[in-house]
Amino acid sequence: MNTLMSDIKITRTKTTKIHDVDFDNLNFGRTFSDHMLVCDYKDGKWQSPEIVPYQPIVLDPSAKIFHYGQSVFEGMKAYKDANDSVWLFRPLENFKRLNISSKRLAIPELPEDIFMEGLKALLKVDSNWIPKKEGSSLYIRPFIFASGNGFHASPADQYKFVIALAPSGAYFSGKVKVLIEETYSRSANGGVGFAKAGGNYAGQFYPTQLAVEKGYQQVIWTDDTNHEYIEEAGAMNIFIRINDTLITGPTSDRILDGITRKSIIDIAKREGIPVEVRKITVSEVVNAAKDGSLKEMFGAGTAAVVSPISGFGYKGIDYDLPELKDTYATFIKKYITDIQTNKSDDPFGWRVKM
Amino acid sequence: MNTLMSDIKITRTKTTKIHDVDFDNLNFGRTFSDHMLVCDYKDGKWQSPEIVPYQPIVLDPSAKIFHYGQSVFEGMKAYKDANDSVWLFRPLENFKRLNISSKRLAIPELPEDIFMEGLKALLKVDSNWIPKKEGSSLYIRPFIFASGNGFHASPADQYKFVIALAPSGAYFSGKVKVLIEETYSRSANGGVGFAKAGGNYAGQFYPTQLAVEKGYQQVIWTDDTNHEYIEEAGAMNIFIRINDTLITGPTSDRILDGITRKSIIDIAKREGIPVEVRKITVSEVVNAAKDGSLKEMFGAGTAAVVSPISGFGYKGIDYDLPELKDTYATFIKKYITDIQTNKSDDPFGWRVKM
Numbered sequence: 001m002n003t004l005m006s007d008i009k010i011t012r013t014k015t016t017k018i019h020d021v022d023f024d025n026l027n028f029g030r031t032f033s034d035h036m037l038v039c040d041y042k043d044g045k046w047q048s049p050e051i052v053p054y055q056p057i058v059l060d061p062s063a064k065i066f067h068y069g070q071s072v073f074e075g076m077k078a079y080k081d082a083n084d085s086v087w088l089f090r091p092l093e094n095f096k097r098l099n100i101s102s103k104r105l106a107i108p109e110l111p112e113d114i115f116m117e118g119l120k121a122l123l124k125v126d127s128n129w130i131p132k133k134e135g136s137s138l139y140i141r142p143f144i145f146a147s148g149n150g151f152h153a154s155p156a157d158q159y160k161f162v163i164a165l166a167p168s169g170a171y172f173s174g175k176v177k178v179l180i181e182e183t184y185s186r187s188a189n190g191g192v193g194f195a196k197a198g199g200n201y202a203g204q205f206y207p208t209q210l211a212v213e214k215g216y217q218q219v220i221w222t223d224d225t226n227h228e229y230i231e232e233a234g235a236m237n238i239f240i241r242i243n244d245t246l247i248t249g250p251t252s253d254r255i256l257d258g259i260t261r262k263s264i265i266d267i268a269k270r271e272g273i274p275v276e277v278r279k280i281t282v283s284e285v286v287n288a289a290k291d292g293s294l295k296e297m298f299g300a301g302t303a304a305v306v307s308p309i310s311g312f313g314y315k316g317i318d319y320d321l322p323e324l325k326d327t328y329a330t331f332i333k334k335y336i337t338d339i340q341t342n343k344s345d346d347p348f349g350w351r352v353k354m
Numbered sequence: 355m356n357t358l359m360s361d362i363k364i365t366r367t368k369t370t371k372i373h374d375v376d377f378d379n380l381n382f383g384r385t386f387s388d389h390m391l392v393c394d395y396k397d398g399k400w401q402s403p404e405i406v407p408y409q410p411i412v413l414d415p416s417a418k419i420f421h422y423g424q425s426v427f428e429g430m431k432a433y434k435d436a437n438d439s440v441w442l443f444r445p446l447e448n449f450k451r452l453n454i455s456s457k458r459l460a461i462p463e464l465p466e467d468i469f470m471e472g473l474k475a476l477l478k479v480d481s482n483w484i485p486k487k488e489g490s491s492l493y494i495r496p497f498i499f500a501s502g503n504g505f506h507a508s509p510a511d512q513y514k515f516v517i518a519l520a521p522s523g524a525y526f527s528g529k530v531k532v533l534i535e536e537t538y539s540r541s542a543n544g545g546v547g548f549a550k551a552g553g554n555y556a557g558q559f560y561p562t563q564l565a566v567e568k569g570y571q572q573v574i575w576t577d578d579t580n581h582e583y584i585e586e587a588g589a590m591n592i593f594i595r596i597n598d599t600l601i602t603g604p605t606s607d608r609i610l611d612g613i614t615r616k617s618i619i620d621i622a623k624r625e626g627i628p629v630e631v632r633k634i635t636v637s638e639v640v641n642a643a644k645d646g647s648l649k650e651m652f653g654a655g656t657a658a659v660v661s662p663i664s665g666f667g668y669k670g671i672d673y674d675l676p677e678l679k680d681t682y683a684t685f686i687k688k689y690i691t692d693i694q695t696n697k698s699d700d701p702f703g704w705r706v707k708m
Contacts, residue, residue, distance in 0.1 A: 069551065151522075155559045
């Protein structure tokens with residue numbers, strides 16, 4: 001298959017919703033643009049993608065998405081610079097990861113041109129929906145789900161790939177207080193934790209609700225064997241600064257290979273920040289909090305960008321993090337955001353013009 | 355809430371599909387009856403259930419089912435006896451388990467009357483769809499999914515409960531050959547393995563495909579720490595007979611509390627079959643196969659009923675099970691099916707007349 005932008009059938013909406021949107025006060029992921037890309041997998045192959053007005057999806061009650069959780073997604077952002085040029089950040093990494101997720105969920109892999117050319121065409125049609133205000137962006141949600149029918153517990157024979165767009169503000173407001181989990185787990189060895197699979201998120205909601213009731217916003221997941229190692233926070237990977245060293249856990253079959261995460265590792269290396277990718281025990285973090293060597297913790301992800309953590313709870317005790325003046329989080333957040341929004345050089349070649 | 359059958363609004367289809375169905379040659383879960391029950395959760399509570407013609411479900415592309423896997427389901431069967439009476443098997447157990455699953459997935463629990471009275475009313479409307487042929491039944495699929503919208507990774511504010519009906523034949527045709535898994539895992543300690551959650555099934559499809567390519571039909575899952583203990587088979591719990599003792603693993607947060615499984619334990623106890631509920635190591639099963647004390651293995655579940663296993667693969671070696679004349683599997687399958695279809699006494703009080 002070789003899809004060119006000129007091949008993609010475009011059906012434009014007759015009535016734009018854009019005038020109803022307050023671009024100065026955007027929430028996260030609740031306002032949707034005028035169009036979406038759709039592409040069906042049937043008869044053993046991905047069909048031609050189309051751009052259509054944003055509209056409901058119609059499914060048989062036996063569609064396997066309702067029963068067997070076959071779904072994967074990605075999260076990306078488009079930015080508009082002062083000259084109205086549109087930029088993406090490492091989009092091929094999202095494409096590759098989508099297929100890594102799909103493979104583990106027995107979903108047929110998507111050709112690169114459908115993803116990249118489809119995205120490009122959709123962003124062109126809805127370019128007015130990309131916010132210019134600092135801290136806002138057009139959140140891009142590519143997703144694939146099982147649309148084929150039947151109650152037999154086996155992979156579907158039909159799938160739907162959709163890209164939807166949501167002009168969005170910040171994911172978190174303010175600093176985040178986290179709970180290090182001692183009971184529940186996010187993923188298994190040999191499981192699907194490395195995939196951006198729907199089921200990974202549903203399983204986190206209840207333990208997160210319990211944490212929220214105790215005054216935390218997010219859970220930091222630990223390994224399911226002994227709850228001994230720090231893993232990730234579900235909506236973001238975790239970085240820990242002990243003295244001047246930035247540490248993050250290695251990716252595994254239980255941890256998402258975050259694009260923001262790996263970009264931060266590269267930025268740290270380039271900027272002379274000592275960075276270690278290694279397993280971190282909970283007790284190392286607790287001891288560092290006790291002796292004052294724990295300087296910072298922050299989450300990293302496309303939606304969350306770089307989210308500073310104000311403190312953590314563990315075994316009923318709360319540990320506050322110090323209020324530093326110059327933090328790695330602030331430095332790195334500005335560094336990566338400036339690259340993303342074309343306000344700085346891009347020494348890594350991560351920025352892609354649409 | 356107190357839903358009575360007389361309260362349930364019923365909209366009947368104008369054109370039945372029943373004459374298109376070959377009830378002598380039913381597949382599993384691919385033919386659907388004329389009606390379905392639907393009930394929405396919104397504004398903080400479950401609304402009134404309705405029976406409507408079987409029809410597509412319409413959802414916003416941002417509905418959380420597509421993104422975050424919030425879905426749970428049950429599997430039940432209705433049987434029609436020689437006098438056209440309709441019977442269910444331990445339906446309250448399905449109702450209770452649905453809510454156990456929902457709680458773990460942060461889905462609001464469903465009132466008992468919506469489930470039980472809704473099911474009763476639906477079966478009355480579609481009673482002609484219940485097959486009478488031996489080995490066939492009306493497969494009942496109650497399910498709940500997140501219909502509320504938004505890309506924020508948090509529980510939905512709206513859900514949909516549906517009961518759909520599928521007149522069905524056998525789930526497996528013939529004996530099943532299984533692979534004892536050494537690499538992939540179904541569930542984590544502290545995870546959602548005990549819940550009938552969509553995501554648990556999607557994660558099994560790829561490893562099962564790999565097993566199918568090697569000539570097996572199903573995977574027997576083992577613990578994710580060391581792949582040392584036999585857990586379950588995804589679509590069914592597992593029973594192992596060593597000499598004259600029937601053994602099955604204990605339920606846990608990784609293993610589904612199967613209704614067929616616990617019924618079989620009770621039947622074995624009543625009928626003087628030595629039965630043990632305890633952890634079983636893979637090496638115990640392999641050694642029993644080698645020394646000839648392994649007599650039977652079978653799967654147990656609502657869809658699979660009692661499915662004899664012909665042999666298993668482990669570390670590249672295939673172990674065949676003996677061809678016995680009088681098997682526990684045959685005895686128990688007849689015993690439980692006779693109770694379900696009102697062909698025998700029901701000493702346990704499991705059968706419920708609709």
